[in-house]
Amino acid sequence: SQTIHQWPATLVQPVGSPLSLECTVEGTSNPNLYWYRQAAGRGLQLLFYSVGIGQISSEVPQNLSASRPQDRQFILSSKKLLLSDSGFYLCAWTVGTATYEQYFGPGTRLTVT
């Protein structure tokens, strides 16, 4: 069965510090991968998605970037965090266009102080 991992679970970082959040998927090949952010009291905002290694689509111009160095690994990064980057970050996967359903990881709570 497929499993998605995210780490760390929680993170407190000062403004201006770098960020690296990692997401890995097990039990599937060539998944589509997604990064979402849920800000306090807000819905799910799609940040990036990837349909293959090295292929990244950005949805919202921001202080963040994403990379996909391996088929089942998706990384969210920032060189300098802003206060507005605080939120709950979620990674999700789906298998190509065979299905619309996306499956989410446990999330990372990021607090920028």
Add this chain to the structure above:
Amino acid sequence: DQQVKQNSPSLSVQEGRISILNCDYTNSMFDYFLWYKKYPAEGPTFLISISSIKDKNEDGRFTVFLNKSAKHLSLHIVPSQPGDSAVYFCAASHFGNEKLTFGTGTRLTIIP
């Protein structure tokens, strides 16, 4: 432009009664709709979906209704249970689109 809207940020329902969560969309290209349930500090979990070729899909206590002419869908939970207390997101997509567009969510509270 919010293409998927959940106009009720919160809803309280007595245990055992029916919960009805609503969702409206504006993009007529959407042909597949999903509902997700989210507990605090956890990722959303897929609940139920419906294709635009149907107007109803049922799975146990959960039923989703789609009214294409009104661009409206709803999720019915019968009977409501305390474990149903969560935030519910509707989402939509269309053929060939790798992305889901989510609504802003409705927080459902089941009162014992």
